[in-house]
Amino acid sequence: MRSDARANRDRVLAAAEEVFGESGNAGSTEEVARRAGVGIGTVFRHFPTKRALIEATVIRHLALQAHTARARGESGEAGAAFRATFREMVSGAPAKLALVSLLGEPAAAVESAAVEVRDAVGELLARGQQAGAVRADATVDEVYLLIRALANVGGDRAVVDRAVDLVLDGLSPPPSA
Amino acid sequence: MRSDARANRDRVLAAAEEVFGESGNAGSTEEVARRAGVGIGTVFRHFPTKRALIEATVIRHLALQAHTARARGESGEAGAAFRATFREMVSGAPAKLALVSLLGEPAAAVESAAVEVRDAVGELLARGQQAGAVRADATVDEVYLLIRALANVGGDRAVVDRAVDLVLDGLSPPPSA
Amino acid sequence: MRSDARANRDRVLAAAEEVFGESGNAGSTEEVARRAGVGIGTVFRHFPTKRALIEATVIRHLALQAHTARARGESGEAGAAFRATFREMVSGAPAKLALVSLLGEPAAAVESAAVEVRDAVGELLARGQQAGAVRADATVDEVYLLIRALANVGGDRAVVDRAVDLVLDGLSPPPSA
Amino acid sequence: MRSDARANRDRVLAAAEEVFGESGNAGSTEEVARRAGVGIGTVFRHFPTKRALIEATVIRHLALQAHTARARGESGEAGAAFRATFREMVSGAPAKLALVSLLGEPAAAVESAAVEVRDAVGELLARGQQAGAVRADATVDEVYLLIRALANVGGDRAVVDRAVDLVLDGLSPPPSA
DNA sequence: AATGAATGAGCGTTCATTCAT
DNA sequence: GATGAATGAACGCTCATTCAT
Secondary structure (H helix, E strand, O other): OHHHHHHHHHHHHHHHHHHHHHHHHHOOHHHHHHHHOOOHHHHHHHOOOHHHHHHHHHHHHHHHHHHHHHHHHOOOOHHHHHHHHHHHHHHHOOOOOOOHHHOOOOOHHHHHHHHHHHHHHHHHHHHHHHOOOOOOOOOHHHHHHHHHHHHHOOOOHHHHHHHHHHHHHHHOOOOOO | OHHHHHHHHHHHHHHHHHHHHHHHHHOOHHHHHHHHOOOHHHHHHHOOOHHHHHHHHHHHHHHHHHHHHHHHHOOOOHHHHHHHHHHHHHHOOOOOOHHHHHOOOOOHHHHHHHHHHHHHHHHHHHHHHHOOOOOOOOOHHHHHHHHHHHHHOOOOHHHHHHHHHHHHHHHOOOOOO | OHHHHHHHHHHHHHHHHHHHHHHHHHOOHHHHHHHHOOOHHHHHHHOOOHHHHHHHHHHHHHHHHHHHHHHHHOOOOHHHHHHHHHHHHHHOOOOOOOOHHHOOOOOHHHHHHHHHHHHHHHHHHHHHHHOOOOOOOOOHHHHHHHHHHHHHOOOOHHHHHHHHHHHHHHHOOOOOO | OHHHHHHHHHHHHHHHHHHHHHHHHHOOHHHHHHHHOOOHHHHHHHOOOHHHHHHHHHHHHHHHHHHHHHHHHOOOOHHHHHHHHHHHHHHOOOOOOHHHHHOOOOOHHHHHHHHHHHHHHHHHHHHHHHOOOOOOOOOHHHHHHHHHHHHHOOOOHHHHHHHHHHHHHHHOOOOOO
């Protein structure tokens, strides 16, 4: 039965990402249970409080983001890798509301998952800069903030894409160098 | 008595901006009444539902933003006006614009208040472009989206400021002109 | 409307004494509301937690007991007054379960209400002893404990009465004095 | 395997006496399983409902009490035996007898276990009376009620002991004999 | 026979909304 | 017009009970 339990846990987490992504903290635990196709008791068996459920959801989301960033990091040209990852992280966010901001004081586990993402982005950025493909004066903080801002803003996909183009242009090194 | 009522309406709106700005949709109507110094019944007399109250709050905020943008539009240099307004709109609205996304389907009145803001931004953008101070290929849609994205993202104020600098750099015309 | 609110408060307290008296802590706040004929929200408006409601109920009960004890204290013969009050306090308890024991750590207000009762009993006891109608070596603590024990025990009323007779006999002064 | 099952049943009953003795009906079946070192399913295999478990616990306790009373009955002096048993029954059962009152309508099996105890007390009482060591007009009903009352009352152990002394004094034959 | 994951009714509590004063 | 007491639906969470393994 261990495998059933794990499967349920995963379905609950997936449902939670949907629900809290759509409705933020206003999403209800009951709704999560309904979408996961399990009883409310099962949700609470796996995550003892609503907050614990949200934290686990956020961590899962951040882990996915970190994975996205790292996966691309090994590919060839540094500038292209940086830009492609930037685009993917912006458009890949399945939740449109800022999941992370749901937590007042983020738990330590959440913080460390976020650091993981930031570090992955930082590595891509550093390579891009070494290759001369990204402005030398941009820091991880700003770049990661831009990714978060664009990933969480609502609006037409095409408009977002063009806005990303503009931002990536701003991140290119000045041609006079 | 009409003026009393109007005064109450204004105090309620001001309190609502505070409360919902701090706590989002989780802020309670009772808390709004308390801060406005009126009874809960008075709040509901002026705004028949919580949603109506939030909408009115958002509209008030958007109207203020439109006003800010228009006021700036008449001042001297076009590129500087555009950039200053961009900065003001990003930093002047922490967490308040997020209310718009809590509305689900925004009411028509909210939409039209938002269009007002977009148009004001559009005018500033057009002038900046005519003056050669802003990239000719940027459109209002992208610019307004960037403002919204940066206004709603959480994070250190200083980091946000530097991110805005990067974006405004990206919006500058290419030096090859 | 102040008087309506007070009336409701009283009906809630009376219902709570019934419900918690019958079912102890297992009695539900909803049941209290139902018996009081008010909505659940009204119960919580007057008593912000279930615990606060139980405390208020207990205090009311203790105040009634203290009143019973004091009222009798002014009447004529000291020994008779002591015994009559003892009987009244045992049989007058409308709640058959030990309301007081419902509280883990009793709140300060509850403690002081209990002290009030103990003091009233103590005064009656002292007078009885001065009049030579009650054993001189009995202390308030024991007497009050006997009252509590007999008030809370279940069983046939007639049997309780005879048990009280036996106890009061034990509290009489030894005839050899 | 039959002996394994019986061993489990006993461990569950012992755990139940602990848990419900401490927390009354608020004690949870899961906690009983945990302390018994078995799965929750095993508890419900042996006792189909929580109520059945509590009943079995109470019956076990009453049987022990009856045994105590009977064992003492055979020892030497009748008055001393009666008084010693009275004291033991009062102090040996803190909070556990209270479970009986949580049962609402006690099951027939519980009633008959209680009758067993009452009868054992009755026998001790009769012997004490025959020996002239206990008041002739006291009946089993009153005596058993006094034991129940004192066993269930909360309060300082020393105070309870002195209250028992007073009661036993009241049960002594009048010195005029 | 034993296990423990799953279930869902029920509880305490909150809060938008109504309405008698 | 203003007030605030009353209402009850909805939420987070617990726990007795069931059942697949």
